[in-house]
Amino acid sequence: MSRRIPASTIRRLSHYLRSLEDIEGEGRETVSSEELADRGQTTAAQVRKDLSHFGSFGKRGLGYRVDELRVRLLEILGVDRVWKVALIGAGRIGSALFEYPAFESRGYECVAIVDADPEKIGAMWGALRIRPPEEIESLIGSLGIELFILAVPAQAAQQITDRAVGAGIKGILNFAPIRLKVPSHVAVEDVNLVMQLEALSFAITQRG
Amino acid sequence: MSRRIPASTIRRLSHYLRSLEDIEGEGRETVSSEELADRGQTTAAQVRKDLSHFGSFGKRGLGYRVDELRVRLLEILGVDRVWKVALIGAGRIGSALFEYPAFESRGYECVAIVDADPEKIGAMWGALRIRPPEEIESLIGSLGIELFILAVPAQAAQQITDRAVGAGIKGILNFAPIRLKVPSHVAVEDVNLVMQLEALSFAITQRG
DNA sequence: CGTCGCTTGTGAAAAACGTCACAAAATCTA
DNA sequence: TAGATTTTGTGACGTTTTTCACAAGCGACG
Missing domain, CATH: 3.40.50.720 (NAD(P)-binding Rossmann-like Domain)
Incomplete structure (x- = not known):
């Protein structure tokens, strides 16, 4: 929940968003940081750290709800509007x-x-x-x-x-x-x- | 003169190369790290550090010979060929x-x-x-x-x-x-x- | 209800990267 | 030649970013 966000984090958020859209298209409802990491070019810890800059969106033991996280990323990236x-x-x-x-x-x-x-x-x-x-x-x-x-x-x-x-x-x-x-x-x-x-x-x- | 080069250094080298071409077009023969820094979006120390990964191309008190550094950057970036x-x-x-x-x-x-x-x-x-x-x-x-x-x-x-x-x-x-x-x-x-x-x-x- | 397996969120450690400061090397001037 | 002036190259330092490691939270199941 910090203030200054690294540019590399933003790039990765864009990538997570795309992955989430793919995953949603596959009909899945939840996803783990590890799977998001595999689809990006990064690590599970990095995914969690990136997201933690903006709040905590996951559930321990479960992972992230795909549609919920997707919507949050749209908001964070400012693309929840025209x-x-x-x-x-x-x-x-x-x-x-x-x-x-x-x-x-x-x-x-x-x-x-x-x-x-x-x-x-x-x-x-x-x-x-x-x-x-x-x-x-x-x-x-x-x-x-x-x-x-x-x-x-x-x-x-x-x-x-x-x-x-x-x-x-x-x-x-x-x-x-x-x-x-x-x-x-x-x-x-x-x-x-x-x-x-x-x-x-x-x-x-x-x-x- | 190290081994592992940051990606950000490579991006800056590309930019220095473009600046050197501009400077050469202006008829100048030498350039300081400070001027290269001004034309990029960086600092004189950063310019010198970037170049020092690959050797020492400048002359103390004078700066860098524009054409010489340009050719070295072409070599470093691998664009000295087709x-x-x-x-x-x-x-x-x-x-x-x-x-x-x-x-x-x-x-x-x-x-x-x-x-x-x-x-x-x-x-x-x-x-x-x-x-x-x-x-x-x-x-x-x-x-x-x-x-x-x-x-x-x-x-x-x-x-x-x-x-x-x-x-x-x-x-x-x-x-x-x-x-x-x-x-x-x-x-x-x-x-x-x-x-x-x-x-x-x-x-x-x-x-x- | 208690325990087990799983996965997050996060401080702390490590690594990468950028900045600083200055000795060394070069020219210029006299 | 000596001294003044300029600017590089680089080790030391500070900051940013990544990685690590683990306590804590959640669901499942007997």
């Missing part, structure tokens, strides 16, 4: 993300698409019309957008970020390969595929 | 990745595309023809493929992984939302956008 998301950048990555079914299934709802390319502005993606960057502030305000998925070239990313921050954005999933500067109350998660590929080639090279 | 990559899954994500310019610029060369959809098999993407899954083993063998970019539905991922491992694959960049089971000599990096969005919503909810 998040209004804007997709900034209607290129290849943006297009792939827009169709990515996993987002909607977790309550992330794309309510706006923005692109700077005059050829794209005005086009329809599904029910959404692509908007020009000038409308960023008004879109955030009128639609209640809290999250940005930022899939624009690196040189445009900081400028757009500054405007989004000014208009009250709360979090950014950043695909641009730069470190965005934001005030401390704005959350940023970087997606960096080159970095992950380099982690692979390092690991392989290391082992010879 | 990696033959296969793209498994020619859907939206696969398409976005295939056109992603950053991959080629770091020496990751896509030499094969595989998809299970009969409607896609045989189609050309650039100079590459989309292959059926049955050819996975022979493609790995004949083309010298070492890395997979796995962008297929979750239920197909483990099966394809098993076959790739059997045929000698060394690393997998996994977009499927499951934890792949692989022998310890195979490296896996998971790309999990839902997990990253959940990290955002957690952070925002926490501060709420």
Whole structure:
């Protein structure tokens, strides 16, 4: 029941949540920390320690009720509600993300698409019309957008970020390969595929 | 000059490498640990500690020679050569990745595309023809493929992984939302956008 | 009801990771 | 050459994160 939670704990909670959904799909009603550990890449003690940051949800001798723990994890992770998301950048990555079914299934709802390319502005993606960057502030305000998925070239990313921050954005999933500067109350998660590929080639090279 | 390197160090090395390329582009010849720290999200001591795992590349009083350190980082990360990559899954994500310019610029060369959809098999993407899954083993063998970019539905991922491992694959960049089971000599990096969005919503909810 | 088997929750120990502080090495200046 | 100045490389230290170990809680069963 502490205050400061490690980022690695949060990642594992996401994974537990997915496992719980699988387990629920299998029709099971309870699960032990050991089984959750096996399905993740961790240990039973780690599972219990992770959960203990937020309360005690299990029953000794029995384990955790699957649906109960699932709902608690949804609450903890803040995905027990809909998040209004804007997709900034209607290129290849943006297009792939827009169709990515996993987002909607977790309550992330794309309510706006923005692109700077005059050829794209005005086009329809599904029910959404692509908007020009000038409308960023008004879109955030009128639609209640809290999250940005930022899939624009690196040189445009900081400028757009500054405007989004000014208009009250709360979090950014950043695909641009730069470190965005934001005030401390704005959350940023970087997606960096080159970095992950380099982690692979390092690991392989290391082992010879 | 130690043996076991923290994953966080590797991520930072990738970032230093990008910074060095920027700095070189600005025409500078040397750089201090402090400047590298400023461009990353870290401290000068951390930069020096990270580098010290692999040797001592700087000159006291001067800093690091930009081009020299850049080349050393390329070697350390294993990107001082070409990696033959296969793209498994020619859907939206696969398409976005295939056109992603950053991959080629770091020496990751896509030499094969595989998809299970009969409607896609045989189609050309650039100079590459989309292959059926049955050819996975022979493609790995004949083309010298070492890395997979796995962008297929979750239920197909483990099966394809098993076959790739059997045929000698060394690393997998996994977009499927499951934890792949692989022998310890195979490296896996998971790309999990839902997990990253959940990290955002957690952070925002926490501060709420 | 008492005991047995199972599994949680949690302090305490250990390990991993990051920070600090400073001696050592390099250049520059005179 | 000597002294001033800069910045690295690294052992010692502090903090964070993981692992360990076990008391305590729960259900089952005779």
